[in-house]
Amino acid sequence: MTGRPTVTKSPPALIPPDGPTPGGTLPLSSIDKTVGGLVNLIQVFPRSSLSTARDDQGAAAAVAAMRNGFSRALVPYYPVAGRVAPSGLAVDCTGEGVLFVEAAASCALADVDGLECCPLLIPGELLLPFPPRGEKLDGHILMAQATMFTCGGFAVGISFSHAVFDGQGAAQFLKAVGELARGFPAPSVAPVWGRDAIPDPPSPPPPQLTEFRFVKQVADISAESIARVKDEFKQAAGEGCSTFDAVTAVVLKCRALALGAALPDDAEVCVAFAAGTRHLLHGVLPAVDGYYGNCVYLACVARTSRAVRESTLAELVGAVREAKDAVAAGFASWMRGVGRFDVPLDYSTLILSDWSRLGFDEVDYGFGMPGYVFPHNDHVDFVAALNYVSPPAPRRGGMRLVLRCVEEPHAAAFAAELAKFA
Missing domain, CATH: 3.30.559.10 (Chloramphenicol acetyltransferase-like domain)
Structure with a gap:
């Protein structure tokens, strides 16, 4: 590889639910309200890990199936297609969908050490999704970006709202996306919102925060x-x-x-x-x-x-x-x-x-x-x-x-x- 690696991104697009979903507003739990912000993660799929079926179909078919998995998952997980309310205390079930970006890197995964080294040899921000210019991040519940490398491997960057998911919950949703992308008739685990069942004891005062380097x-x-x-x-x-x-x-x-x-x-x-x-x-x-x-x-x-x-x-x-x-x-x-x-x-x-x-x-x-x-x-x-x-x-x-x-x-x-x- 010569020169600094680049990533070419498609314009961000919304993937809406595959069918009609309920509207309305759902309150977040008392635990949800104590956390917030977006959590970012990157999943690395080397060419050697790709399933034979998808490898044979090619990258376009693989990404199309992934998009379909998101669309289908947003029906049972309909709150994820909405937005966190400006108050931060509830989810507005608008059915807008999740933001999705397709991207192509100018290098092979091996050229950036499989994304295993620290610091990364390619800016991590290039592998993560962002809304269109001028649109705020606030409110988005989940965004995804699929980046194809020249070797045929993928990186999938995910940003999820910690106010809606904890780590186990976000992984549960992504597993459902994968199952539906692979043709399952329904997620193997049925989603439960249930936030109103969590007790709501008095909230502690906000912590005093110091910024570190x-x-x-x-x-x-x-x-x-x-x-x-x-x-x-x-x-x-x-x-x-x-x-x-x-x-x-x-x-x-x-x-x-x-x-x-x-x-x-x-x-x-x-x-x-x-x-x-x-x-x-x-x-x-x-x-x-x-x-x-x-x-x-x-x-x-x-x-x-x-x-x-x-x-x-x-x-x-x-x-x-x-x-x-x-x-x-x-x-x-x-x-x-x-x-x-x-x-x-x-x-x-x-x-x-x-x-x-x-x-x-x-x-x-x-x-x-x-x-x-x-x-x-x-x-x-x-x-x-x-x-x-x-x-x-x-x-x-x-x-x-x-x-x-x-x-x-x-x-x-x-x-x-x-x-x-x-």
Whole structure:
């Protein structure tokens, strides 16, 4: 490849529902209202992952089937074809549809390292959809862009409204799109709106936000390192732990070591993570499996900086497990209006989200499963954030970390600590 890669985009177009849909206004839940903004992700489909049927039909047929999948999915998921109301408290079921962009890159996926490296060798914004010039992003619930590379591979960029979906819910919708694009008569999981079933306790005051200059980093934790931490915990506690527990303990310790003298010994460092709570709402939601709204509770591990630095990884795994065990009681208290799940949003707090099990890497639009999925949310500078994603082959079995959680003075030290577990 010579020169900087370019992407040529078609004008953005709306894909409306494939049939008539209800109108009206649907209120968002109390959890939906605490989040907002657009979440961006990119699904990478190398030529080797493409299904034989679609590969034989060619790119045009593959994208046409994908568009049809969106159109059909918007009938049962009709609120997604609407717009978030200006108040941010409801969805107006206008039936307008989702924005879709077709695009072609001037290079092969291999020319940009399969979109696996950091920083990306092609601007991520070129792979993401945007509305027509002059039209605001506000209100759009989901937008998609399918970019064809010269090798025959695809990248699918998705932007979804966090006020309407959590990660599991967005993946559920995209799986439905894929199923219908592949000719299923209906989604395998029927969608449930059900926002009015979520309790509405008093809202906490809005947090005080500070803008940071986070450095984007990517690090891999190897399967061998994860197994070693699990073995250490089993020897200490006499029981097993999950990959999430082990990796979160590593992240907590590495970040505390990297911050070092930036925080006093008695300063509290926190790792908060969004724990799914659908399983706690049996009998509350009309159906738990199909619910696609926000359904999480923030669990938090909080220790002094010195305690984290001096703790063994086995001890930190135990702290993560204690935080997970407390979710059910904390969520039940919140539902009664007795507690709330806010955490301090300052430099000492890291908020992580485990994307490795949400299902974004199980979406098949007819291209086959993606070889790699990653978030691209470089606009988030008010909270230290980390996403766990499944690493691309051949590093499967480990965990990839997509990080925006330290500023430049601590970036090298953080990378060096994480590298010990690569």
